[in-house]
Each structure stands twice: as C-alpha cells, then as structure tokens.
Amino acid sequence: MYRLFLCFLFLGVLVSLPAQAPKGSIRGRLADNLAGNPIAFGAVNVFARGQDSLLSGAITDEKGRFLVRDLPYGSYRLEAQAIGFEPRTVVGLILSASTPRLDVGPVTLAPVTYETEAVEITGERPFEEIAPDRRIYRISQLPLADGGFAPDVLRQIPSLTVGMEGELALRGDGQVALFIDGRPSPLTGSARAAFLSQLPAASIERVEVITNPSARFDPEGTAGIINLVLKKDRRQGLSGSLNLTAATRHKYQAGTLLNYRTPHLNFMLNYGYRYEQRFGRGTDERAQPEVKAPSFIRQEADVLRRTSTHMIHPVLDLFLSPRQTLSIGTIINPRVLWGDETYRFDFLDPAEAVYEQARRQTEQVQRGQILDVDIDYDLRFAQEGRSLYANASYATFTDVAEDRFSQVYWGPNVLPPDNPDERQILNQATPSTTATLMLDYVHPWSGGGKWEGGFSYRARTFGNDYTYQSLLSQPGSLLPDTSIRSTFSYQEAVYAAYSNLSGKLGKRWSWQAGLRAEQVFTLGSPFTEATTDTFTYDYFRLFPSAYLTYQTPKRRSLKLSYSRRISRPDFDAVNPFPTFEDPYYLTLGNPGLIPEDIHSGELSFHSRGKRGSLTAAVYGRYVTQIIRRVQETLPSGIAQATYLNSPEAFSAGSEFIANGRLTKWWSGNATLNVFYARYTSGASLLPSEGLAWQVQALSNFRLPKDVMIQVSGQYRAPRPLLQGEMRPVGWVDVALRKSFFKRKAALTLRVSDVFNTLDYTLLLAGPGFDQTRYRKRESQIAYLTFSYRFGKPVRRQERPDQDDPGPGAGNLEEAQID
Template identity: 25%
Template sequence: MTKLFCLLLLSTSLLLPSISRAQFGPPPGGGPPGGFGGQDDRRKKEFTGLTDDTPKGNAKIAGLLTDSTTGKPVEYATIALLNAQTGKPIDGTTTDAKGRFTLPKLAPGTYRLQYSFIGYTTRESQPIKLDRNTDLALGTVILAPDERTLNEVNVTGQKALIEEKVDRLVFNADKDLTSKGGDASDVLRRVPLLSVDLDGNVSLRGSSNIRVLINNKPSTIVAASVADALKQLPADMIKTVEVITSPSAKYDAEGAGGIINIVTKKNTLHGLTLNIDAGAGIRGSNLGLNGSYRQGKLGISLGGFGRAMYNRASSSLEQTTLTGDRPTRTSQSATAFDKPLFGQYTLGIDYDLAKNQSLTANIRYGTRNFVQEQQQRTNTFVENQLLNTTNRFVDRRDLSNTVDVNVDYIRTFRPQQEWTISTQYSRTNLTNNFYADLLTRTDSLMGRQRNVNGNVNQETTFQTDYQTPIRRNQLLEFGAKAIIRQVSSEYQYLVASGSSESFVTDPTNPSGSLNYQQMIQAGYVSYTYVTKNKYTFKVGTRYEHTGITARTGESTTNPTTTLAIPDYSNLVPSINVSKSLKGSTTLKAAYNRRIQRPGLQQLNPNVNAANPQNITVGNPTLRPELTDNAELALSTTIRKLYVNASVFGRLTNNAISQVRLPSDTLAGAIITTFQNIGVQRTVGGNVFFNIGITAKWSVNGGLDGYYMYLQGTTPGADGRSVTISNTGVSIGGRLMTQLQLSKGWNVQGFSFFRGPMPQLQGQMGSMYMYSVGVRKDVANKRGSIGLAAENFAGRGVQMRTTLQSPQLAQVSIMRLYNQNVKVTFTYRIGKMSFEPPRRKKSVNNDDIKSGEDR
C-alpha cells in the first residue's frame, strides 16, 4: 500500500505539467486552453457539433462573461450561438483567460446565445437579430454558480437561513439571534436533520456515527469527544453549518451517518478591523476580540475568545442487577454544579504567491477547563434489605489543550482546474481526573480516592488533490492521502484513609497504559458528468488501508501485552444522481459505503468510577464498523414555499455500541463499555420547509423520524452470552421564525423536540428546548445589542433513560436547570471594504467515531 501511495503522489506531480500544457495550456498561436482559437477550427467544430455547412457572413458579436458572486471573469466557458426557432447550434466559441469572447463572420438572422460552464447555471439570452455588417457589443454578461437559495422570496437581499447546494444542506448560523453567547451545540440544535442531546452529543438521522469538521479540517479534540469540542467552539464565531448526508469519494470513508462541517467566520475585509463580541447571562458569559489586517497580497487575522458557564444539574438513578438468584437494587440521587471555562485563540496568514497561486497557514489553540462538583447519596438493597448507604463528594476535572497547525498550497490553472497540497499537525492533551471524598451517613470523612488519567491524541496528515474539467460537462478528481495517528493513555487509582493526604496505589484498581498507533493510506478517484437532459451523475471510489499497532501494560516504557488487532483494507464506492425536473423541482438519489473507526474514549481502558454505581471503561480491541447508506430526496419551490423531503436506509455490520454489564466486584453497580454488537438497521425519512410569509417575515421547520432494529450479544442470567434485539421508532422536529422590524429591530423564536431513541438494551429519553430573542442594530449597523431567553418556564430540561437486559434494569433521570436570560453586545471597528473570498484548500480527516454513542 505504501508503494501505491507513493505512486499516486508521483503520478500527480508528473502529470500536472504535461496536463497543463497539453490539455489546458494555450496553443502556440495564443487563444484559450482546449484549442478553441483561430488555430484549431477542427477541434472547435468537433466540440460544438458544427460542420463546414455552417452559414457565414460579416456580422460580429462580442462580450465579457463574469461570475455573479465574485465579479471575476469566467475563463474558458462555452458560448453557443443557437438558431432562435429550432434551438440548434449554429456557431460557438469559448471565453479567453479574461472572460472575453468573440463570434465573428456571422450570417444575418435571429439567434440566441447560450452561456455554460461546469459549476454554473446555464443561461440563454433573449433573441438577437443580426443584419449585414452588424458589430454587436454585449458588454458584461453575468453567470451564476449552480446552487439554489431556499429563501428566494427575501427581496431585502439578505442571505437565507437555509440553503440547499448540489451536495449539501447549509444553515447560515450568522442569521440566528438566540444562539449568540452560546456554543456550537446551541447552533446545531437548529440545523435540519441534526439532533443534539443535553450533553451535546450529535446525531444525524438517528446515527451518532458522524464526522464533525471545523473549516473543512479535523481536530484531535473532536476525535476525543464531539460533545466537548462543540462546547469549546463559541456560537458567535460560526458562520455556517454544512450537512453532507452522502459524501463523495473525495471525502474520507469515515462517518457512517454523514459529515457535518462547521465553517467559522472568515474575514475578507481589506484594511484593519477589530470586532468585539460580549455577552452576560445568568448561566454563562463570554468575551471575544478578533482583529484582521489585509493589504495587497498579505492577510493576517488574530482572535481570542473566552466563555465561562455556571449551571446546576441533578440526577437520579434506580437500577437492579442480578447476581446468581439474589437481585440487588440501587437507589441514588445526586446534585451537581458545573463550572466550565473555555478559551480559543487563532492566528491565520494567507499570501498570494502569484495570480494563480496562494499559500495559507493557520494556528489554533484551544483550552477546556471543565470542573464539576457533585454530591452523591446511594442506598443499596439486597432482597429489599438495606445493605449499606454511601455518601460521596466528587470533584471531576476534564482539562484539555489542543493545537492545530496547517499549511496549504493551491495552484489554480483555470476555473475548476486546480492542484492542492495540504498538511496538518494536530495534538490534544487531555486530563480526565476525579477526586472523591468518601463520607459516612453523618457526612464524616472516612477515606479518599483519586483517579489520574492522562491522554494524548496526535495526528499528522499529508494530502494532495487534483481536479480538472473535461469539456464543458464533465469533471475529474483524484488524490492521495496519509494519516499518522498516535493515541496514548496513562492511568492509575490512588487511595488514602480518613482525612490523610498520603495516597497509595489502590490494589483493587491497577494502573495501566495504552499505546495505540494507526497508519491510514488512501487514494480516490471521482467523476462528474452532466447530461443535456439535466441529469447529473457523480460516481467515485476510494481505497483505504489501515495498519494498527496497539500495546497495553503497566507503563508506556515497559509494555506487557501486544493486542492482536489485524490490519484491514476497504474499497468504498459512492454514487450520487440528481435530475432537474420542471420548474424548480430536483430529484436526488445516492448510495455510499462508509467506515467507522473507534474513537479515543471508546478505546481508553481506564476504569472511570467517578460514580461507582455507573462505571465506564473503553475497549482497545474494537474493530471498525461498515455501513451501507441509500437515500432518495425531492425538493421543490412553490411560490414562496420551499419543501425538501427524503427517505433513507442504513445497514451497519459490526456496529460499535454501548453495552451495560453488572459489576463482578461491587454489588448493584453497572459497567458501561463498548463492543462490536453485530447488526444495526435503520429506515426513516424527513421533511423540512422554509416559507417567506412577507419580505421580512420567514418561518421554517421540519419533522424527521426513523425506525431502528439492533441485534447483539450480552451475558444472560446464567452468565452465558445470549443474543438480544431491540426495535423502536424515534420522531423529532423543530420550528423557527424570524421577523425584521423597522429601525434595525429583529425578533426570532425557536423550538425543538426529540422523542425517545432506541438502544440495544433500552431507550434514551425524550427532550425539548425553546428560546426567543430580540436584537437592535446600532451605530449605523456597526454594532448590535440583543436580549435572549431560553427554557424560561418550568425547571429546565429533563431526560429519562431506561435500560433492560437479562441481568440488569436501570432507570436514570437527568435534569439540567438551564433557564437562561442573556444580554449580547457586538461592535465593529475599522475600515470595511470587502474583497472576494480567496480559494482555499485544507485537510479533511473524516475517520474517527465520536467518544459517545447515544
């Protein structure tokens, strides 16, 4: 496989000069690539379908073709001269490197001009009548990118809240008022197709096996835990959220359910600017400063953001375990106070090496300091007789720091033809400790316990990609990639008697370590073809080889056990087909295969007994799961209403899932671990809409649901493994409205609910959230002041989870007292002259399963 990867890299570098000169470079006599100048009439006729019988004259048409979004010339687009009555081509040409085109020697008659290029919407002109000696200068003709904006009725010129593009759904988070001052999980709750629980764990169409990228790049903190990463990313920095349900072969094969790409606000300002974002609320406060400087070829941006939270929570637990013939029942109540503190700092530099070459570099440093103080009271009963009562005061500390560094180079030959080299280094240091005071019934200190667990997740990535159009209706993409990943964990338990600070190693919980190394080599090819009758086909395949070396032991310097985890190779195809029907209706169908590799927290063998009745431990021998996905979607616009409806099916083999087992050493305790359970089948559908009631009032919402079947093995009442299965239906929905008032006032309301979700051994409970917000623009729209409230009625949000198997039964209730009222403030200082966005490329590692499986 190493040879294959080297050959792909070598072939890319060797092909580029020859392809650029032979296929796309200007011919000796000048003129545009492809030979459509005066030097090669034969190829021009071959391309346009013209013959030597084409009528000639002395009339002439000339013009300039530009991009509607950037204003830049559209190079080498096709210009066809059509008979106005029959629609058949009469003549044709292509635009040059400056977007100009000329059609000389035209016979008198009535014609239409057709402008087309891959990636753009084909446009036809009104009838043009030519007489003898006519010299017609059309001036500038604008060509729009091939994408659909859902809220086309919004005549105020503001971007729609939801957009649908060729391969993804885009949620414009900067139009959302109520999430300001929150984090990324608050934003994702508003995105169609997504569901986010109280802990911030994300699922797409019922699957938590997804990949989350930030600015098209992975991060090791996301690999460690998606929920933790979302809490670290402030909502105010998010520009858009892209949901890709059927990724092409260009994306890594990871993410069975799909890919979520969070795009942060990128500054395209020219000059010197400073943005201030601040907020204060009864549950959290935030402060952010972001500055940028751009002059000529150089752009620099520097930013910092901090967020503090203070929130109460409570939980209750009722569980029964069966050891032999004696049932043990546990009743627990707990109160907690969360005090998380997050920080994020970024530095970005981009430089234009030449007109068609650019270099970008970014450094991101993030910190997470999550402290939770929890009081636990637990009663244990055997055959309804009280066995004991324990009190614990637990201080949990989840601390991390993350560094992401990437350097990217892009060379553009012409529109849609480009070569990129991307590199990235990412490292997360994660500390997952807890300190527990063991108390008597009268709250006297009788002992202490500590769990010290340090983890490191490190990735180095090299990637190269090349894409080129073939004629005017085809696109070829291919590339190669290598990811070197290293995961390590050191853990130990310490105990002390009474109030002593002299800790010794706990003999009942031995120390240990994990060294896990992964090498992924991949190559892909993807082909897009657009037919004359408005079919679009995008097919491709990706080959990935994964090599694994894993060791466990008492220390990293003296490993004692090598885990027998075999290498594996996978060929993952993808097919996407779309058809434009009458009006603005589009029908799409897709199939792909995806891989799901286990994540850091699923691999980590540390026994986390912060709650001794509900212990968690990872499984370093987990194998990847394979998923086949299929979907069918229909979207249409009916006057002011946009509707998108889809159905999907998903079949997963070797599925990674949470499994609960009774503890062998502690009466009434349950151990949660991860296993490859077997089979998971899901079928479902979703529908969402967006309607502009007036030019300044819009409403959007949606409903989604799915049916899931799970099958796996678990210990039976006699201790032997038995096959169990579970089925269930889950339904969720959301509704949002936005209203623009006069004098800079804006109002927004949002509501969300999710029904129970089936699991192998039970179901996760339902939940809901709602919020309202108002914002006033000030200082000629340089700043704004806002007020928002969420879950302001009642006592916060509650989620009830039930588990059932031959050996255990559990009911847990989690309550989050998250009624919140917050004030937000933003202000912008500096020169506000905008530039077109620069073309960028970056690494995408889409190959790690999140730390939670909900």
C-alpha cells in the first residue's frame, strides 16, 4: 500500500510538469493604513470583470503577503477583507502576455471604528484566527496573561488544558508536541514543564494549535502540535516594551523587549527576570489489604518552593539580499530553585489502628540552565511561491540538584524524637543535548498546487547520575551508599524525509497528500556497581497524511483530514533505576517500552460571519501499544509506579468553538469538548472506559476610557484514567486593564483562580491497592502589571523583495483603488 502511495506522489509530480495553457498571477500584501503593519490571514478574492461569482482567492501569510495563481489572461477585480478592518476593492487589474504577473503592492485596510455616546471601539485583530491547517490565538488580546508565564497563556486557549505540574493536554490527550517558532522543542517531560513555567507571557506573540499536522511536521504527539511563536517587532527603527509585575506572597517579574530594524538587519533582545515563592499541599490515602503492615497509609505534605530565573532571548536577522535572510538566535535560561518539603505518615494495621508514625523533611537546591542556539536560512526564488528553508540548532539542558532528607519514626501517643533516625543526601545531575538539521523546499505547480519536500536529522542524548550518602543510625557520619547509586544515559537519532503534494479540484475543492519516512536508532546504557548492560530499539516507520477541503461561497469550509503519528517513550519512561525521594512510593522506567502508533482522523466545519466564527469538529484516534504509567503494591507494602505498553486504546469526541462579538462592547469565545475513551486490558490492568467533557469560556468587556475587563472560566468533568478516575476540576480568572498615553502604557490587575477551586483529586485502583490522591498548589494569586511600549518607529518600509515585482511582472498604471 505504501509503495502505491509513493507511486501516486511521483505520478502527481510528473503530471504537473507538462506545459499548460498561458495563465498569470496576482500578488501583493495587505497592511493596515495606520502603521503599515502586515495583516496576516486576511482573505483576498478575485473576480472576473463584470462577474459576481468567485473565480479564485488566497489567504495572506504571516507577513501579509498573498499570491493568486493560474488566472487566465483577462481583466479582474480584487476584494480584500480581514476581521476588524473595512473591506477594500481594487479594480482594473489586467493580465496579458506582456504582463502575466501582476504585483498590486500594498493594499491598505482601515480598522473598523464603532462610535456610541459612551464608548469608542477601534477594530483590531481578533483573538482567534483560522488558517488552513491551524487555529491561531493572539496574546495581545489576553489581559489574563499579563504578568504571567506560558502556562497562564495556554490555560486560556480553547481546547488546551494545563495540569498542576505544567503538563499540557489537547482535547483531553496529554501526548502533545511542543514547538517553538515552528521547530520541535528539544525538551521533554519535567524539563519542558519547567521551561514553560519560566517563559514570560510577554515574550509570546501567538499560540498556534494544529490538531492533525501534515507529513511536513515531526509526527511526535498523539493529540497534535502546540506552536509558540515568540515576539519579534517588524517595524522600522528602534522600538520596545517594558513590563513590571508584583503579585501576592512574594512574586515579582520584570521584562523588556528591544527591537532595532533597518533595511539590512533586524536585532531583537527579549529579557525577563522572575522571582517567586509558592506553597502547595497534598494528601494520599492508600489502602493495601493484601499487606499486613502497613495495611493503610495516610500521608500529608506541605511544600514551599522559591524560584529565581532569567530568560535571555536575542535574535539577529541579516537580510543578505532581497530574497535571502539569515537568522541567528539563542535562548539562555539559568535558574535556581530552593525547596522545603515536609511529609507526615501514619501507618495502620488491618484493624485501621495507627502503630507507627513518621516525618520526613527535605531541603532542596536545584541549579539548571537551558541554552538553545538556532541558525536559520530562508531563500525565496524569483519564481513565485518557490522557497528553500534550512535550520541548524543545538540545545543543552543541565540540571544539578542536591536534596537533603531527614526522617524520624515514633510510636502512637509518643512525641517525635529530636534527632533523625535516618539522614540521606541525594546528588543528581541530568544533562541532555539535542542537535537538529532541517531542510525544507517548496515548489509551486500548475493548478494552484505545490510540492513540498525535505529531510531532517535529530540526535538527542539524555543522562542521569544519582549519588547517595546515607546515615542509618545515630551517631555517625554520612557515607556513600553504593547500593543505590546509578548512572543512566539514553541516545536517540532520528533520520526523516517527507514529501507533500497539494492542489485544487475546481473552484471549491483543495487537497493535500503526504508521506513521511523515519528511521530511528536508540541506545540505553544503565550503569551500577553490578551491571553495565545496554539495550537498543531501532525501528522504521512511514507516516501518511491527507486532507480534503471544500470552500463554500459564503465563507464556510468543510475539511476531512487523516494522519498517522507516533509517541516515543521519553527518558524518564525508559530509565530502569528507581527514584528514592519518597521511600514509600518508588518510580522507575521500563527499558522494554516501544513507541505508540496513532491513527488520527478529523472532520471539521468552519463558518465565519460578520460577528464571529463557529468551528465544529468530530475526531477519533486509534492507538496501539499505548504507553501508560501504572502502579502496584509490592509485598513489602511499598507502592511502585512504572510504565507499560497497553495493547490498544480508542478515543472519539466532538468539539464546538464559538468566537465573536455579541455587542459593540462585549466579545468572547466558548468551547465545548465531549470525548469518549476506552483502554483495553493488559498486563496487571483491567479494561477502562468512560465519557468526559470540558467547557471553557472567555468574555471581553470594553468600557469607556480604554478600560477592558476579561473573565475566563473552565470546568472539566470527571474523566477516566487507565487505573481510575480524575475528579472534576474548575476555576475562574478575572483581569482588569486600563490603557494610558494613547495605549502605549497599561496597568493590569488580574486574579487567578478567584474562588480558590483549582485542585486535583485522583481515585486510583489497581493490583493490591485503592488510593485517593489530592494535590493543591497555590493558585489564588493577585497580580499587578505595568507595561509600556516605547520608541517611535517610522512607517514600515518593506524589504525590496516585497515591493519589487520581479522580472516580467506587471504594473498598476491601469489599476484603480476604490
């Protein structure tokens, strides 16, 4: 079947090669008429002169550019429109043998202005925009993220949820791939969550959600891709911004964005500093009736963490020629974390009588740094739509931690002793590196389509070195404990190549088909005093993708898509050595894990009107060799969690997203997601299934005097897990923003989790245990943020390639703009 598919791709390319009847094209760019800023994802429609039926059209890219191909020679009019702007018409456009390619240059649109007695509202880019393969959310329209960090942003995005430890989920599925500026993030697991928690919201321009990516993208992630696009000012001259935040219970943040742009280069520096302390608490109640002592364990935890982080992000763009750009950027993220944790244990016998108690205290110091260097090369050929993109990147993540544990035991009705019965020091180092090479090529072909192809190489190494010192009785000194010392390294190399074909079928239909091939090599090297064994798992996979779209004349579209994806086990999941931070709950990986294989399909409908848009989708996923963390109780009474491949899982759901303006002063969006999941039985696992749903809503209220109020809320109903159920979760956030000095400055007061309801409860059950786990992290926080945009950039002058029509292009001598 795959060979037939490859033949189909090859034949598609051959079909595009023969000469076609003479046709021309129209290109240009959309910009606002105030500062000349580009208007991305605007609609450009082309009509034959004197006709009302749509002949062809295009959607503008991120720089406002558009290209309408394969137009027969003749006379045309062009209609441009975008949400928040007045539409505009360009007439008198003529294509002929002497002018087959016509460049209309900048087509400027005026923002829509609504006036009433009490309030004046100027149209602006909407919070949500729909592109052919993704949904886009503008962070400038999100006061609820002012003074916050990436999780505060992502928590407000429809379809996304953020867990207590920063884990992401899309449509209820936690297997999500994270991209930064269009490239896969080198970080995984807890390292990724730590990075997001330190990425200032002020440095994020927009969030893109791709639920069914094409073969061009890395196939990692069951649910899809979340792409964070960081800010870069594209206006000429020197400009920038400053943000200062103070929050309740000792939380502070400062950040600045500086940008300098000339016709030959652009330099951007984004810097942020953060200090905060945050408390948390939790309880665990675990019944294990098959164990005589203890048959029941109660645990209470109090946690206080302090964090100090810097985020430094410089980027230099060199415009080597009108069609070539070389970009060099880096992210430097040093941080220090101090933690104080206290755990109290009650151990009960079968009669539920307490026979022993314990207290364990932990003092932690963790120092880490992320260094990510990227080099990008972008070439746009003279042929319209033809481009070449190359990227080389190298990232390192280092984390060194020292945990000091002390523990005391005592019997019932006895005061705890002054001196600890046990002391332990854990020194842990977790270095990792990722090197990536990418090359993408796009070649347009007749019929309004294109061919995309490319290859990539990624090499990742992970390391973990545990060193313990233990004192088991008093008096004495701490000595190295070689019985539990471990070192583990894991290497992964991925070689990939892809091919995509896309085109149009008549005026309304468009299609895309692609195939990606990957060869993966892995090597794990565990080391202890007793063993130096290694393990490998090498595999080859093919990842097809396809979509078919129907566009109606009334700004409605229907899209059917399919993709095959993969979820690879991360470093923690294959590390065979247990962690000993909690002596009664051990976690270890499984070197025998194999990747999940995912088949994902979706049918979506999108409609856009004058007041907003509606998106509805039904989707399904079939997963084999699903990777899940499972728990069991050992004969000693200690709980152990590890990772297993369950045979298969199936999930299906429907999602509805409404976005629009209800009145001149009230706008917002609402999302409803209902999904069903079923897990088949496996080793030590029973079948599990259930129905779950979640709802999100966000409202914007624009008041007189440049005042804006934003309210958002989310509720997640109980959802099934492989070994139990997650109880309902819900919260409400509120923000008030007041703008000053012609909107150059703003003061924002926001309160997260207004009613202090954000907590997590899990009901778990498995071989030999029933457990209730509760976690609560400080979430009710008041933030006060001052932001200011400075500099006076001149009206943007486009790079020569965007104004130069190129060889053989037409001119606008006969064109008139209404």
